Every structure is written in structure tokens, then in C-alpha cells.
Amino acid sequence: MSIRVEQIQKRFGDFTALDDINLDVQEGQLVGLLGPSGSGKTTLLRIIAGLEKADQGKVLFHGKDVTNLDVRKRKVGFVFQQYALFRHLTVADNVAFGLRMLPRKERPARSAIRQRVNELLDLVQLGHLAGRYPAQLSGGQKQRVALARALALKPDVLLLDEPFGALDAKVRKELRRWLRHLHEQISVTSIFVTHDQEEAMEVSDQVVVMSQGRIEQMASPLTVYEQPASRFVFDFLGHINALKGHYDGRSWQAGNAQLRLTTEGACPDGELTLYLRPHEADLSKTPSDSANLPVKLGARSVFGGTVTLELEALGWPAEVMEVELSRDAWQALNAQPGDTLFVHPRQLQTVTCDGNLGPRVTPA
């Protein structure tokens, strides 16, 4: 079932939580609402669910206006960040709750309910815990019970509010892969809220980046990363190094640091900020004709296949930079903390004078 949101507006007192939100979610997609806290993503999710009422605008499910339809009749499944399991009921009774609340005429027989609960618990791989109480489960298990409970009534739409927010890193990773997999199995149109970039990129078909009650960009994870629509999106997706300096039409300078580049008229001359992603640079022990960015090697952290280095600018004003090298490149460099090194950006993002994103440039 497709979801369409039209010109949604929501205020809490003087605070504008959502400002003219338009959103289209295709049937069967898994969409991630990504943004920092206070960006309005949870409010939007709750409005789609019907838990909150918008001041203006419409919500449509499959072309049908549900803006004023009661929560109970929207056929949505909802998963809360803090699980919200019924603490006095067993896992099986939690999952059965929705079925038991059905009016007598629609309610399946006891045996049918039991069977459906077993199916769902098998789906979330928790059949062996049917008799446990929520307090006896781990966080990951609780969230899977919450998901089974939300699916019990075969919802048209599944909404998840920071579903992995309360879990630790390792469980989070496992659970989101599992969710992705589950979604492929049952393919119910789903929207989930997250503030974790990695999570949004890994799980979603489409990412909706939100900031201050507005949608900054909606696109596939790849597009959002490679062609960010705004400075905010670029900034928010992963760590960046901001290099502030001055451009004279041929080269960029800050203190004794220098980069030779063409900005294609983005900023003919004057102040110019360059964004550098940590993995889009190399390091060497000598400067080149096009790039002279001297740095002192600080702390390093080795994790998996990449080595993350902290670099302190030498003789030019910049905050501590972060550069990621492959393990091989790091070993080839053969550097010690305290050594002087030179950063060679492969690609940089320009920020134009009016604060928008300019072209991507390469020093040459």
C-alpha cells in the first residue's frame, strides 16, 4: 500500500515541528526517515500512524484520504523505540493482544489465534520464548516481540520509531540486517525513523533526510551520499573535515597551506570553505605541486580494514582533521605519531559564498 503525505504542517506552541512536508512512498518500499533529534521525523511518523494530528495537510494510503481516520482503523503496525510491550503479559499474549481486541464477530477462534501467534513468533525466531515475560528478555528479543505484535493484524503499513535506538552497537547491526531480510520476506510498505546515518544507508530503499521540520532530500542511499542536495545533507551523512580559507581565482590558501584548483566560478574569489570526506584523501611525506597541506600525525585507531588518523594542521588554522586509509596504505606510509605528513585530497566539495553546495573539485 503506497503512502502519500501532502503539505503537512505541525506546530507545538511556537515551535514548528513540521513545515510543508510532502512525501511519496511506493508500495512495498522500506523508507528511512533520517535526521538529527528535533528534526520532526518522529512527529511525522506519528502523524502517518494517526497518533498525532497535523494542523494542516493530508495523509493518503493507497490514494485514499485517511487524515481523519481513527488510528484503530488505519491498519498500521507501530513499533516503539522503548518496545512498549505489555509488561504484565507473556510474549505470546503480547503478540495475541491485537487479535483478542477484535470485535467478537471478526475475532478468530482461540486455536486460530494460537496458531497465528506461533507463526509470528517463528517468523521473528522467538518461538521458544512464548511463555516468558518482557522483563525476562534482552533488548533485541523485546524489539522482535514488538515487531511480531505489530504484524499480528497484517497491517497495510509498518511504522518503526527508532526501532534499534535502545540497543547496543552489535545487536543493532544484526537486527537491522534481519529487518532488511524480513522486509524482503513480507514486503509490507514500511517507514522507519532513525538518527543513525549508517542504519538509514544500510536498511532503506529510499532515504528521507530531514532537518528542522523540513525534508532536505529524498532519494536512494547512493544518490543521497554521492549527490547531496544541500549542505546539510552533505554535513549530516558521515564525518567531514571543513577547511576554511581564501580563494584568489587559482588557488585556495589558509596560512601556509595551499591547494591549486578551479572552482568553475562557484566562488570567483574571497572566502571559500572546502569539505573533505575522511576517505577521499591520501597521505604522503612530501607535498605535491597541487596540494600542500602539512599536518602532524596524532592518534590513530585501527578497526577492521581501515585506519582512522587524527591529523593536526601545521601552520594553518583548521580543526583536527580525520582521514581514513586502507590498512595497506597505512603500512606503506610507515609513519609514527608526531611525524609531519601532507594531505592530498582526491576530491573536495566546495561551499559557495551564499552557503550552498558548489561543484566538487579536484586539486590539479
Added chain:
Amino acid sequence: MHERPRHWHQWLLIMAAFAAVAILLVMPLALIFTEAFSQGWAMVQQNLTNPDMLGAIKLTLIVALITVPVNLLFGILLAWCVTRYEFRGRKLLSTLIDIPFAMSPVVAGLCYLVVYGAQSVVGNWFSGMGVQLMFALPGMVMVTVFVTCPYVARVLIPLMESQGQHEEEAAIILGASGWQAFWYVTLPKIRWALLYGVVLTNARAVGEFGAVSVVSGLIRGQTLTLPLLVQMWNQDYNTVGAFTAAGLLAAMALVTLLLKTVLEWATQHNTDNATEQKTEQDTP
């Protein structure tokens, strides 16, 4: 965490606390029973079967039996409004609940006498209908309800605030009506606290003296509750009788105390589960 006392002056402080409790609380309580039984079991039995005593017991129970359900409903309603809705005057409402705590019961009794007495407009209207409010059971129930109304709400509000309403929202999304959400989700969550509130309300309702004495009119055999009877018999120099009635009240208090301890333990146990749910380590 608590530390074990190590120095003599710390022990001295603890001894002083025990001594104070013994002298101020335990001894008078023990004396009540000693006095009540001072002239033998037969006398106690005679006092217990005295028509005045039986009437007082009955009246006390009737007042409590009406007061407790009324305040149970009232308390849930208030706690629900204050913790579930955001509205203008929410803080004010929450403060007003405490009026009976802050006000002397005698003053409350007097207020009711002025508002609902035979000379007042309201009282007049009721006596026209053939209902006497003051110096009769209705008035006594009214002031007892007034005096005991904060207990249930005060126990529920902090609990319901800390529990939040995600579970209720989950229930609603799963198709539960407002009533079903309350019955199947909210009520089980607050049951121990609710019982605790009931026990406190009941204890206070049974023991209330000040407000009730003002509006009861102290009519022998008609409007005397147990606390009023204690006072009456004491003035009549029926010391043993007074102490027997007092002993009865004290026994009820001890039962209440026991129930309260058990319920506190149960509530504590329940919240422990809830916090465990939040803080425990996450494993897949």
C-alpha cells in the same frame, strides 16, 4: 548505598531513634491494649457487644465502604487527567488535589457545615427534599471523602507519569478501545499502587476524627463512629470501654500497616522489573 555504622556515636544515634520510637509510638499503643484488658476478658467482651459499640463499628464501616470506592474512582480520574492530557490549568488541578492534606480537618468540617448545613441554601433545598445532610450519615461521608480524596491520586500520579503512555498507544494501535486500553493495559500496570492507595484511604477514613466530629452532631447510638465513641466514653469515665474501642482502631491500624508493607514491597518489586527492562544488557 547504606553504610554500616562504625563509630560509637553512630550507634548512639540509632539507639536514640529506637528509644524515641518506643516512647512515642510503641508504648502508647501497648498501653491501649493493657488498659483495654485491665479488667479481664469478660469486660472486653461486654464492651464489644455494647449496642453503642456495635453501632459505632457499623457506622465506621459504612462510612469507609462508601468513601473508599468513591475516592478510588475519583483518584483514578484525577491521575488520568493530570498525567494523560496537557491542558491549561493542569498544574493548578494537581495543586488543588492537595487541599485536604494542607487543611485542618476541623476547618473542613466547619466549611461543610456552613455550605451544606440546614441554614444554607443547599442544605435547605435538600431538607425540603426530605434529606438531612449535616448531623447525619450523608454529611459524615461527605467530609470523610473530602479528607481522604488525595491519597489514591497522590500514589498514582508519580507512577503513571513515570510509566508513560506508550503501552496504551500500542494498545490503541492494535485496535483496543479507550476502555479496553484502560482495562487490559493501564489497570494491570497500576494495580499495586492502586491497592496501596485504597489501603491508605481506608485507614484514614476509619480513623478520621476532626471533620467527622464537627458534622456528626455526636448523637449517641446514631452518629458516633469509633473515634468519636472513644472520645465520648473517655469523657463518660468509661476508661476501659474507651480503650477497648481504641484498641479496635489500633488493631485496624496494625493490619493496615502490614498490608501497606506488603504492598510497598509488591510495588517496589514491580518497578524493579520495569527498570530492569530498561537498563539490562542487550544481547541478541
